[in-house]
Amino acid sequence: xxxFSQLKKNLKKDFxxxxxxxxxxxxxxxxxxxxxxxxxxGYDNGFNLEIWEADFNQxxxxxxxLSSELYEFKPEIVIVxxxxxxxxxxxxxxxxEQHSLFASSELEGIENIxxxxxxxxxxxxxxxxxxxxxxxxxxxxxxxxxxxFLFQLRKLNYELMAFASKNANLYLCDLSxxxxxxxxxxxxxxxxxxxxxxxxxxxxxxxxxxxxxxxxNTLDGKFKKCVILDLDNTTWGGIIGDDGIExxxxxxxxxxxxFSEFQYWIKKLKNRGIIIAVCSKNTESVAQxxxxxxxxxxxxxxxxxxxxxxxxxxxxxxxxxxxxxxIGFDSMVFLDDNPFERNxxxxxxxxxxxxxxxxxxxxxxxxxxxxxxxxxVSFSNEDAERTKLYQIEAKRASVQQKFTNEDDFLKSxxxxxxxxxxxxxxxxxxxxxxxxxxxxxxxxxxxTDTDIERLIMSKDNFTFSFTLEDKFGDNGLICAIILxxxxxxxxxxxxxxxxxxxxxxxxxxxxLNTVADFAKENGFTIVRGEYLATAKNEMVKDxxxxxxxxxxxxxxxxxxxxxxxxxxxxxxxx
Amino acid sequence: MTMxxxxxxxxxxxxxxxxxxxxxxxxxxxxxATDVDEWDSLTHIQLVVAIEKHFKIRFTSKEIQSWNNVGxxxxxxxxxxx
Numbered sequence: 001x002x003x004f005s006q007l008k009k010n011l012k013k014d015f016x017x018x019x020x021x022x023x024x025x026x027x028x029x030x031x032x033x034x035x036x037x038x039x040x041x042g043y044d045n046g047f048n049l050e051i052w053e054a055d056f057n058q059x060x061x062x063x064x065x066l067s068s069e070l071y072e073f074k075p076e077i078v079i080v081x082x083x084x085x086x087x088x089x090x091x092x093x094x095x096x097e098q099h100s101l102f103a104s105s106e107l108e109g110i111e112n113i114x115x116x117x118x119x120x121x122x123x124x125x126x127x128x129x130x131x132x133x134x135x136x137x138x139x140x141x142x143x144x145x146x147x148x149f150l151f152q153l154r155k156l157n158y159e160l161m162a163f164a165s166k167n168a169n170l171y172l173c174d175l176s177x178x179x180x181x182x183x184x185x186x187x188x189x190x191x192x193x194x195x196x197x198x199x200x201x202x203x204x205x206x207x208x209x210x211x212x213x214x215x216x217n218t219l220d221g222k223f224k225k226c227v228i229l230d231l232d233n234t235t236w237g238g239i240i241g242d243d244g245i246e247x248x249x250x251x252x253x254x255x256x257x258x259f260s261e262f263q264y265w266i267k268k269l270k271n272r273g274i275i276i277a278v279c280s281k282n283t284e285s286v287a288q289x290x291x292x293x294x295x296x297x298x299x300x301x302x303x304x305x306x307x308x309x310x311x312x313x314x315x316x317x318x319x320x321x322x323x324x325x326x327i328g329f330d331s332m333v334f335l336d337d338n339p340f341e342r343n344x345x346x347x348x349x350x351x352x353x354x355x356x357x358x359x360x361x362x363x364x365x366x367x368x369x370x371x372x373x374x375x376x377v378s379f380s381n382e383d384a385e386r387t388k389l390y391q392i393e394a395k396r397a398s399v400q401q402k403f404t405n406e407d408d409f410l411k412s413x414x415x416x417x418x419x420x421x422x423x424x425x426x427x428x429x430x431x432x433x434x435x436x437x438x439x440x441x442x443x444x445x446x447x448t449d450t451d452i453e454r455l456i457m458s459k460d461n462f463t464f465s466f467t468l469e470d471k472f473g474d475n476g477l478i479c480a481i482i483l484x485x486x487x488x489x490x491x492x493x494x495x496x497x498x499x500x501x502x503x504x505x506x507x508x509x510x511x512l513n514t515v516a517d518f519a520k521e522n523g524f525t526i527v528r529g530e531y532l533a534t535a536k537n538e539m540v541k542d543x544x545x546x547x548x549x550x551x552x553x554x555x556x557x558x559x560x561x562x563x564x565x566x567x568x569x570x571x572x573x574x
Numbered sequence: 575m576t577m578x579x580x581x582x583x584x585x586x587x588x589x590x591x592x593x594x595x596x597x598x599x600x601x602x603x604x605x606x607a608t609d610v611d612e613w614d615s616l617t618h619i620q621l622v623v624a625i626e627k628h629f630k631i632r633f634t635s636k637e638i639q640s641w642n643n644v645g646x647x648x649x650x651x652x653x654x655x656x
Contacts, residue, residue: 032616194635
C-alpha cells in the first residue's frame with residue numbers, strides 16, 4: 001500500500017482521462033489530508049474525484065440549509081465523517097441523566113442528515129462509523145452500565161448498522177475495524193490532534209482512503225466475483241500426488257487447522273455468491289480425491305463451479321476458466337502459495353488480482369482479511385445460488401455439443417420467460433444486475449433500488465424485466481429494459497443489460513419482439529437505441545445493427561416499426 | 575553515539591525534499607517556514623511525522639508549535655539524544 005506522501009505525489013499527475021466523480025466530504029474535524037489521500041488513491045483506481053470539502057464543523061449548516069454550497073455542488077457521493085472525539089465531546093457536555101439516551105439521540109441526528117441528503121440530492125451516502133474510545137470512567141463495568149460512554153458508543157455503532165440495513169443508499173465505512181487492525185496508538189496521534197484537529201494519523205490515512213475507495217469502486221460496478229484456488233499447500237498442507245490422501249494436512253493433522261480455517265472462509269465466500277474455481281497442477285482424479293473422500297475437507301466438489309487440474313501452464317488454465325464463466329479478469333482473485341506460479345499469472349494476465357500470500361499458511365487468513373477483496377454493495381438470495389447456476393451452465397454446454405443444428409438445440413431447451421414491469425419484488429435483483437452487468441450493457445447507467453423506485457413512479461418511463469428458465473433450471477431475472485418516451489413517436493432505450501449467463505439463447509430477439517409489440521400497441525413508430533462504449537462492453541458494439549437498427553447521423557440507431565417483423569425466437573412467455 | 579549537527583541537517587533536508595516534493599529545497603539553520611513556498615501549516619505536520627519516524631523520536635504537542643526556524647527544530651531533535 002502506498003503511503004500518504006506517495007498518494008500526495010499522485011495529485012500532480014494528469015487526471016484528464018479518468019472517470020470523473022463528484023464527492024462531497026463533510027467532517028467535524030479537519031479533513032484536508034483525508035481529501036488529498038482520497039483524490040490521490042482515486043487516481044490509482046482510475047477516478048478523477050472532484051472533491052468538495054465543507055468548512056470544518058459545518059455539517060448541520062450544509063445539510064439542513066437547502067441553499068448551501070453542498071446542494072449547489074450536486075455531489076454523487078457524500079462522505080460524512082463525524083469523529084469519536086467529537087462524539088465524546090458532546091457526551092461530556094450533556095447532563096449525566098441524559099447519558100443513557102445519548103446513542104438514540106445521536107442516531108436520530110444521523111437519520112435526519114441522511115434523509116435530508118437523500119431527499120434533496122441524487123446521491124449515495126458513505127458514513128464513517130465510530131472508532132472506540134474507552135474513557136475509563138467505569139473500567140470493565142462500563143460494559144454493564146448503560147450510561148457509560150463505551151456502552152453508548154458501541155450501541156450507536158450497532159444501531160447504525162441496523163439503520164443502514166434498511167436504507168439502501170447508506171453505506172457504512174468501517175473505520176472501527178481499521179482501528180482494530182492497526183491499534184489505536186497507530187490510528188490516532190495525540191500531538192497532531194491537539195495541533196490540527198485531525199483525528200487520523202498520517203500513517204492510517206491511506207488505509208481509511210482505501211476502505212472508502214473500496215465502496216466507491218463497488219458502487220461503480222468494479223468488484224470481485226470469483227476466487228481461483230491452487231490446491232497443494234494452499235487449500236491443504238502437503239502435495240496430494242506425493243503425500244497421498246491420508247497424509248495431506250487438514251483438520252487435526254500437522255498444521256491442518258490453518259487450512260481447515262482457510263477452507264471455511266472460502267466456503268463462506270461461496271455461500272455469499274463468490275464463484276469458486278480450482279486451478280491446480282495435478283492429475284485430475286488425484287486432485288479430486290480429497291474433495292470426494294477426505295473426512296476433514298470443508299470444501300466439496302459441488303462448491304466448485306469450474307475444476308481444472310492438469311499439467312498445463314496456469315495462465316492458460318485461468319484463461320479457460322474465464323472463458324467458461326464469462327466474467328472479466330479484473331473480477332477474479334487467484335490464490336496460490338507458489339511465488340513462481342503467481343508471477344507467471346501476473347505477467348500473463350495483469351488485470352487479475354494475485355495476493356502475495358505469506359510464507360506461513362498460518363498467516364494466510366489474517367493477511368487476506370486485511371486486503372478487503374470482496375467488498376460488495378448488495379446481497380440477495382440469488383447470490384447464494386450462483387454456484388449452482390454456473391454448474392448448470394456447464395451441463396447445458398455439454399448437451400449443446402450433441403446438436404448439430406442450433407435451432408434444434410434451442411427448441412429442445414423448452415425456454416420460458418416471465419416478462420414483468422419493475423415492481424417491489426424484482427427491484428433488488430434489477431438493481432443488483434444493474435451494478436454487476438459490464439459486458440452486455442449498452443449504456444452502463446447504474447441504477448440503485450431507490451432509482452428504480454423512482455422509475456416505477458415515472459410516467460415517461462416503461463420498464464421490463466425478463467426471467468429465463470429451461471428444462472435444466474431457472475436462471476432467474478437475467479435482463480432488464482428501461483424505455484423512455486421522447487415524444488409520441490419515439491421510444492428511447494435508456495437501458496438494456498443482460499446477464500452473460502444467457503448469451504446465445506435468442507434472448508435478444510425475444511426482448512426486441514417484446515419491446516416492439518409494446519411500442520406498436522402504444523402508437524410509437526420508432527425505437528431508438530444508443531451504444532456507449534466502455535472498457536468492457538465491446539461485446540455489444542454491433543448489438544443494434546445486428547438487430548436491424550439503422551445508423552443515424554448522430555451515431556444513434558433507429559428501428560422503424562412500420563416494417564418490423566418479429567424476429568426468430570424459441571422462448572415462450574410464461 | 576550522537577550524530578553531528580550538520581549530518582542531522584542534511585538528513586532533514588532529504589525529508590523536506592521528499593515531503594514537499596521539491597528537489598530544489600535547501601534548508602539552513604536560519605530557514606523559516608515563510609522562506610519555503612510549500613511549507614505551510616499542513617505540510618508542517620507531515621514534516622514533523624516524517625522526522626519523528628526517521629529518527630524514531632516523538633515531539634510533544636508544544637514542541638511542534640514552538641520552533642521559529644530549522645535551527646530550533648535541530649535543537650529539539652538533539653535534546654532527544656540524536
